[in-house]
Amino acid sequence: MILGNNGQRRSIAWRWALAIPVVVVLLAVPAFAGAYWTQLLTYGLIFAVAALGFNLLLGYTGLLSFGHSAYLGVGAYSVAFMVRYWHVSSMELYILGGVAATAIVSALFGVVCVRYTRIFFAILTLALSQVLWTVAYKFFWITGGTDGLRVPYSDLSLLGGLIHFAGDDTYNKFIHSYYYYVLVIFCACVVLMWLIVHSPFGKTLQAIRDNETRARFLGVQILQYRWLAFLVSGIFTGLAGVLWVPLNGLTTPDILYWPQSGKIVFFTVLGGFRNFSGPIIGAVVYNFLEAWVVGFTQYWQFALGVILIVLVLFVPGGLVGTLLRVLTKTTTSMQTKPKALT
Amino acid sequence: MDEQKQVTRRDFLRQLGVTVGAAGLGATGIGATGYLAAPARAAMKPKGNIPSTPIKTGHITFLTGPAELLGGPGLRGHLLAAEEINAQGGILGKRKIETIQADEAAGTDANVKELRRMKLSEKIDLFTGVISSGNTPALGPVAEELKVLTMFNDGCTDFLFDKAVPNPKYVFRVTNIQSADGVTAAVGAAQHWPKARKIASIQPDYSYGRNVHEHFTLALERLTGGIEVVAEAWPKLFTTDFTPHITKLLSAKPDLLVVGLWGGDYVAFYKQALRYGLFDKMKVATTLAFGGVPHAVGKDHPEGVLAGVHANYHFLYPPGDQWPVNKKFVDTYHKRWKEYPSFESDGAYTTLMMYKAAVEKANQLTGGWPDDEAIIAMLEGMGYDSPAGYVYIRPDNHQGYKDAVTGLTKNLPEYDFPVWDPNSIVYIPIRSITAPPNWPKPGQGGNNESTAAADWIKKTWPKAKA
Numbered sequence: 148m149i150l151g152n153n154g155q156r157r158s159i160a161w162r163w164a165l166a167i168p169v170v171v172v173l174l175a176v177p178a179f180a181g182a183y184w185t186q187l188l189t190y191g192l193i194f195a196v197a198a199l200g201f202n203l204l205l206g207y208t209g210l211l212s213f214g215h216s217a218y219l220g221v222g223a224y225s226v227a228f229m230v231r232y233w234h235v236s237s238m239e240l241y242i243l244g245g246v247a248a249t250a251i252v253s254a255l256f257g258v259v260c261v262r263y264t265r266i267f268f269a270i271l272t273l274a275l276s277q278v279l280w281t282v283a284y285k286f287f288w289i290t291g292g293t294d295g296l297r298v299p300y301s302d303l304s305l306l307g308g309l310i311h312f313a314g315d316d317t318y319n320k321f322i323h324s325y326y327y328y329v330l331v332i333f334c335a336c337v338v339l340m341w342l343i344v345h346s347p348f349g350k351t352l353q354a355i356r357d358n359e360t361r362a363r364f365l366g367v368q369i370l371q372y373r374w375l376a377f378l379v380s381g382i383f384t385g386l387a388g389v390l391w392v393p394l395n396g397l398t399t400p401d402i403l404y405w406p407q408s409g410k411i412v413f414f415t416v417l418g419g420f421r422n423f424s425g426p427i428i429g430a431v432v433y434n435f436l437e438a439w440v441v442g443f444t445q446y447w448q449f450a451l452g453v454i455l456i457v458l459v460l461f462v463p464g465g466l467v468g469t470l471l472r473v474l475t476k477t478t479t480s481m482q483t484k485p486k487a488l489t
Numbered sequence: 490m491d492e493q494k495q496v497t498r499r500d501f502l503r504q505l506g507v508t509v510g511a512a513g514l515g516a517t518g519i520g521a522t523g524y525l526a527a528p529a530r531a532a533m534k535p536k537g538n539i540p541s542t543p544i545k546t547g548h549i550t551f552l553t554g555p556a557e558l559l560g561g562p563g564l565r566g567h568l569l570a571a572e573e574i575n576a577q578g579g580i581l582g583k584r585k586i587e588t589i590q591a592d593e594a595a596g597t598d599a600n601v602k603e604l605r606r607m608k609l610s611e612k613i614d615l616f617t618g619v620i621s622s623g624n625t626p627a628l629g630p631v632a633e634e635l636k637v638l639t640m641f642n643d644g645c646t647d648f649l650f651d652k653a654v655p656n657p658k659y660v661f662r663v664t665n666i667q668s669a670d671g672v673t674a675a676v677g678a679a680q681h682w683p684k685a686r687k688i689a690s691i692q693p694d695y696s697y698g699r700n701v702h703e704h705f706t707l708a709l710e711r712l713t714g715g716i717e718v719v720a721e722a723w724p725k726l727f728t729t730d731f732t733p734h735i736t737k738l739l740s741a742k743p744d745l746l747v748v749g750l751w752g753g754d755y756v757a758f759y760k761q762a763l764r765y766g767l768f769d770k771m772k773v774a775t776t777l778a779f780g781g782v783p784h785a786v787g788k789d790h791p792e793g794v795l796a797g798v799h800a801n802y803h804f805l806y807p808p809g810d811q812w813p814v815n816k817k818f819v820d821t822y823h824k825r826w827k828e829y830p831s832f833e834s835d836g837a838y839t840t841l842m843m844y845k846a847a848v849e850k851a852n853q854l855t856g857g858w859p860d861d862e863a864i865i866a867m868l869e870g871m872g873y874d875s876p877a878g879y880v881y882i883r884p885d886n887h888q889g890y891k892d893a894v895t896g897l898t899k900n901l902p903e904y905d906f907p908v909w910d911p912n913s914i915v916y917i918p919i920r921s922i923t924a925p926p927n928w929p930k931p932g933q934g935g936n937n938e939s940t941a942a943a944d945w946i947k948k949t950w951p952k953a954k955a
Binding site: 181182183184186187190284285287292293294295297299300301316318395396397399401402437438441446447448 | 553591592595596597598599601602603605606609610622623626627630631634635636646648653694695696699726
């Protein structure tokens with residue numbers, strides 16, 4: 148169904164070939180970039196996983212969620228609870244526990260939300276995420292309130308205890324090991340999401356996005372598909388929350404607050420939500436941008452606001468969308484017609 | 490604690506060493522052990538080779554939003570100290586101070602990233618600043634991980650050294666510990682309004698507000714006996730509309746309201762409360778009414794309100810004729826910034842000056858530029874004559890201690906904003922209101938309270954006859 152003709156197949160092969168040098172560069176980053184840039188890129192890759200999940204809803208299913216902070220937060224807090232109440236130190240157990248917790252929460256939230264679309268969907272997701280925020284904020288004897296809960300890397304162990312960071316002067320070791328750990332998971336998530344959006348399931352989601360009525364007439368169970376998309380989206384974002392918390396060192400209710408959802412929307416728009424790699428690039432670029440702007444000027448909110456306005460008004464395709472359009476224009480003489488971007 | 494000793498309120502306050510009025514300054518003394526690094530002693534010749542590369546300091550504080558009322562003066566205090574040091578050629582006559590600033594309003598997670606950037610990318614030598622008690626427990630452990638010498642200005646939560654960094658090596662904090670804030674307000678209230686029994690409380694809904702509420706009510710119960718909390722309001726931090734909370738407080742008809750709102754929040758609150766005549770209907774004790782720049786509170790502010798300064802410093806006290814260090818600081822600060830300093834100004838200024846004193850002393854012992862270990866050893870147990878009085882850094886928890894102070898608001902013709910009524914100022918020796926060294930931390934040694942201070946008060950304070 149998806150690899151129907153040779154042209155498409157060639158184009159896809161070409162894109163995967165392009166991914167190889169990117170992965171090689173990513174593998175080499177810690178060798179030349181130093182701890183600061185490496186950890187910043189780690190943040191970027193983690194949020195890219197969240198953006199991948201978010202974009203399954205926005206880009207492929209046509210649903211704008213304004214509550215994805217909920218899944219980041221559930222992922223992060225489930226790790227923090229495992230540390231605080233059960234003294235778990237294994238990253239693999241964090242992932243298992245965090246993903247299970249987000250799966251439950253997004254399955255429940257999904258049941259409520261997918262009955263609606265457009266602004267109603269956005270408001271519902273926002274409201275539900277703020278319920279979780281209030282819980283984290285108000286039940287401070289359980290959640291630590293605004294002080295948050297710490298997840299110190301010094302207690303962390305990776306790969307079933309093979310790598311750990313106890314002792315003195317382990318910060319650089321942690322950053323380097325953790326970067327590669329995140330990189331592997333990131334690559335796996337990219338491949339997995341690519342397979343999902345190019346599977347019959349993904350194509351069905353796109354059909355629903357483009358014309359719900361028509362999809363319904365074709366016999367597609369709209370709500371079930373949307374709910375599944377919601378679930379997968381939540382799980383990816385929850386996984387990002389799990390990966391984020393040891394790197395950040397603690398989780399506070401900020402991770403559940405609506406500006407965090409806004410950020411996920413921001414970097415998806417920044418990269419471009421109409422193509423697969425847009426949210427990934429957007430998340431990475433946004434992290435560098437935010438770190439740079441906050442350090443550079445006290446008017447950081449203003450600067451980010453201006454960037455958002457410029458994006459929406461002049462670069463609606465986002466960084467990747469616009470870049471691809473420019474590339475397509477320059478190579479248009481070689482092609483009979485521009486291909487749909489996936 | 491049913492078998493508590495019963496004392497009269499007057500005896501109790503006397504036992505605490507509380508004094509009232511400007512003449513009470515004699516009480517602010519050197520109660521603690523430690524050596525004194527007086528500014529006047531700084532003229533010793535540096536030993537060994539000192540590099541001329543600048544000292545890089547990172548300073549994160551609120552540069553935007555309602556909390557800028559505290560962050561702004563803090564930064565200006567820091568910059569003034571840097572300018573004074575640089576005018577003498579820098580620390581040890583060679584190394585000038587450079588400051589990298591960032592906005593604390595970017596949020597806890599962004600602050601964590603920014604501290605990492607400052608250390609790993611900018612290679613700062615010293616990290617300073619930080620106002621919010623939500624941020625120091627996040628940044629303290631990060632500073633320890635990064636091994637960056639850190640002297641927080643504020644963010645004074647007990648939680649930082651009780652729990653988040655229980656055995657600090659690199660992290661210090663200069664201004665008074667948070668529990669002292671609620672207790673100081675309680676002592677001030679007990680002194681001025683001993684008959685108040687029905688208490689209402691409005692606090693920002695985060696760790697600071699809960700800390701103030703808990704320690705204020707705990708201490709006041711011991712000081713006056715028989716109090717009853719009739720209303721609690723918990724507006725979110727950085728809220729601007731307090732109307733629903735004000736009407737709730739009014740309907741409870743309390744004798745006394747304790748307010749832990751700060752920065753722009755307090756200014757918005759008092760202006761809205763004025764419209765409801767709240768200040769005519771109850772006594773009001775605050776922890777931070779005079780916490781921002783002094784002119785942030787206008788002359789429309791009612792007189793006779795207990796105006797807290799975070800238990801730290803107000804620019805008129807200690808009076809210049811009795812404490813020349815303060816007069817000199819206020820004069821140079823006013824000349825430089827065209828405004829009067831706040832407790833954050835004093836905190837940030839004193840931070841850099843203590844760092845300078847520690848480096849100079851370490852240089853005398855080791856020669857050359859001392860490493861962090863040597864500077865830390867000098868900071869531990871250091872006493873310093875700051876504008877606010879004598880500050881002492883306790884070696885066991887790296888926390889600064891100085892005698893606490895509060896007073897009632899009054900409009901004096903010399904100033905465009907309210908100041909303290911000189912006859913109302915309450916001085917409290919800090920050792921009387923904070924847990925002593927090595928008191929069990931929360932969760933240890935039978936301490937099941939939220940702070941060491943709360944446990945200490947519950948176990949050792951007598952109870953005044955109601």
